[in-house]
Amino acid sequence: MTAAALIAAVAAFAPLASAMQPNAVPPLPAPMRPLQWGQINILHTTDTHGWHGGHLQESQYSADWGDYVSFADHMRRRADDDGVDLLLVDTGDRVEGNGLYDASTPKGEYTYDIFRQQDIDIICPGNHELYQADTADREHHITVPNFAGHYIASNLDYIEPETGKQVPMAKDRYRAFQTPNQKINIVAFGFIFNFTGNADNSYVQPVQQTVQEGWFQYAITKEPVDLFVVIGHVGARMGELRVIYEAIRAKNPDAPIALFAGHAHVRDAVQFDDNALALASGRYFETIGWMSVDGLETKEAKKAKEAKEVTEVKTAAAPTVSFSRRYIDTNLLGLYYHSGTNATTFPTEKGLNLTEFIAAGRSNLGLETVFGCAPQNYWLQRRSIEDPDSLFSLLKKTILPAAIVNKDRADKPRVIVMNTGSMRFDVYRGAFTRDSTYIVSPFISLINYIPDVPYKLARQVNYLLNNNGPILSSLAAEVAAKGMDDYTRGVDWREMGVPEQYAMKEEEENSAGAKGSIKGDSGASQKPLFSRRSAPGSDSDAETGRPPLVAGYTTRDDLGDDGDDAIHEPLPHFSLPNCIEADVGFPEEEPETVDLIFFDFIQRFVLMALAFAGGNDPGAKHYSESDIQTYLEGKFTDYLLDWIKTNWKDECQKQASSS
Structure with a gap:
């Protein structure tokens, strides 16, 4: 059944009796801090990465996107009752990272319909919408129309495949509008950081150039504005966000600016000045960000005040703009608390129908199919990489040596370099499902290698990738000048890590x-x-x-x-480091040469490291892309799954017997 047919079928049935996914763990209570409301109140999501079914194994984040729809409806109703305004914003990376998106063919068969059920006022792209050409196509042809008039692409263009013509990803470079209740004039922008890993059918203009464009200068100087709202798929402490802030502030010394960040997967708030606050709202639909802005004066109120002050002595201080922020767990009990509802009054028909649609989509995709059972929790960042409870320790010491083996070269010593960013989430004790596969490693990581690399060079690669990024970056221009192709362009060493x-x-x-x-x-x-x-x-x-x-x-x-x-x-x-290394099949004495194995995503970094490791040795081989070969056909997750099926299959019976 197609997603469109499924959502129509779900809507025809009576609503569910309860919220959340049917197999999600129940939410647990916690001491709560209330929200502070203002004239403008904004709910923020970012880096949801397909987690719209919620965190089925984590009690504090087990609400789903249908529950968010219900929550937003209640909050809008309260805003209207109080005569204030509520906006919803999203700052990108809606794809890649969960089976609900990744397991369908084509990808996102269900998630595009799921996401659009929420009424979002301002939305922008993330870098994950741009890595693959077909993903960028779907963003342009599905997400942009789904949020027509609300999707803002300030520095992103789309390349039409038929004509090669470069056009804005969405019609709007910015959005100017007035809120319904407070009549606040808002000018909004939607940016992405200076991303260079995008597919050829998209173009990201550097932020520094965009803020010099005539349309941007017009927007910040000519449009009526009481509050600037900048949303961006850019970290709250990354330089691009400050560039946008400084460009606005240069022409508007006192204007309030609310900025909403993403990409870094953290909760954070950055106070740029007394009238400017940036909010980052986590990752994977664990968090719904909240910002309220109070003390705003509309243009009309300012004009009236100025006219009055012509004849009256000013005695009161000018009003001060204030910001409040809160990071809301996607915990159903917390959503009840903030919306003043309970289990009976919280669910809305639209939210419940969406929850059932999500459940049906998960079922259709077979996301609960069990491949094996993890004997314990393996953590991504709650343990150091050498700890036995670390996922990277398990990979380095056990999985990579056993799973990454080319039978034709099994007798060759090998150095396997894996970037930590290829892993995205913890492994929990218990069933490892089809969904778990995409949650833990959602990427199409192909396994490449360079055969017979001198070990004296290969042993330096991991160290250089982790410790000498700035050194290698400074050499990029020099290396490129020696004819080492274009993989040295746009080098950002942080791309390898989480x-x-x-x-x-x-x-x-x-x-x-x-x-x-x-x-x-x-x-x-x-x-x-x-x-x-x-x-x-x-x-x-x-x-x-x-x-x-x-x-x-x-x-x-x-x-x-x-x-x-x-x-x-x-x-x-x-x-975490950028990369980890597994040395496999080494003889008692140090080998002369090894197979240097790595994921295709980091091959340009590996080539740079090899070039630096060779240094000024005239006898060192100059490695280029022509030296890279395929080590194993298929993607890494295929081999990860094979290992899990072999090694964790019997664990399910053990856990069932002991429970």
Whole structure:
């Protein structure tokens, strides 16, 4: 059944009796902090990556997109009753990362219909909408029409395949509108960071050039505006967002600016100045961001005030704009709390129908098909990479050596280099399903290699990728000048790691200086980092006598440590290197040559590292793309699944017997 037919069929039946997905774990209560309302109130999602069915194994994030639809309806009703305004924004990366998107052919058969059921006022693209040409096509032909008039592509163009003509991804470079209740004039922009890994049918104009365009200058100087709203798929602390802020501020010294960030997968708030705040709202539909803005004066009110002050002595201080932020867990109990509802009054017909549609789509895609059972939890960043409970420790020591084997070259020593960004989520004890496959590694990671590389060069690659990115970047122009093709262009070493590293870099440096972090060849902190992602508690449950807290985000940002709506038990969070290395099949003595194996996504970085490792040695081979061969046919997840089916199949019976 097609997605369109399925959604029509679901709507014909009576609504479900309850929210969430039927196999999601029940939500658990937590002490709550209320939302602060203002004249303008904004709900923010970002980097949802297909997680619209919710987190079925995590109680604090188990609400689904249908529940968000119900929640937004209640919040809009309250805004209307109070005479204030509510807006919804989304800052991209809606695709890749969950079976609900990745398991269908074509991809996104269900998720495009799911996502559009939410009424979003301002929406922009992310880099994951652009990696593959067919994904960019669907963005242009499906998502843009779904949100016509609300989709903003300030610095993104689409290349029409029939004509080769470059056109804006969406009609609107910016949006100027007035809110219905407060009559606030808003000028909104939608950006993506200076992304260079996009498919050939798209073009990302550097932000620094975009803000010089005539249309942008017109928007910030000529349009009536009481509040600028900048949404962008760009980290809150990345330079591109500051470029946009400074361009607006240069022509509008006092104008309020609300900025909404993404890409870095963290909860964060950055205070640019007293009248400008940026909010980042997490990842994977764990978080719904909340920002309220108060103390705004409309243009009409300002004119009336100025006219009055011509004849009257001014005695009162000018009103001060204030911002409030909150990070809302996608926990059904929390959504009840904030919307003033309960299990009976919360679900709306539209939300419940969407929840059932999501369940039907998951069923049609076979996402609950079990391939094996994990014997324990394996964490992405809650443990250091050498810890037995780390997913990367399992990969390095067990999975990669056993799964990545070319039978024709099995007798050759091999060095396998894997970028940590190719893994995206934890593995939980219990059933490893078809859905788990896409959650853990959603990418089409092809396995390439260079045969018979001198080990004295190969052994330096992982170290260089983790520790000498700035050195290699500085050499990119020199290497390119020697004729090493165009893979040296647009080098950003952070692309190899997990997105959280964009935001964690500052914390890692601070931690290294203040806490004496251990750094070795991994190029990552081996002590937990607590600041923006999580902060240590001061008292134990036993000391305070409080009920046990659910583990989760305990965020510190520029506004303090009270941003999370739910009070959580803090989690450790370790920085990761860009890459890990597995050495396999080595003889007792150091080998002369090895097969250097790596994912295709990082091959340009590997070639750069080899060039640097060769240095000025006139006898060192100059490696180029012509030296790269396919090591195994198919993608990495095929071999990961084979390993799981072989090694974790019997674990399911063991767990069933012991439960």
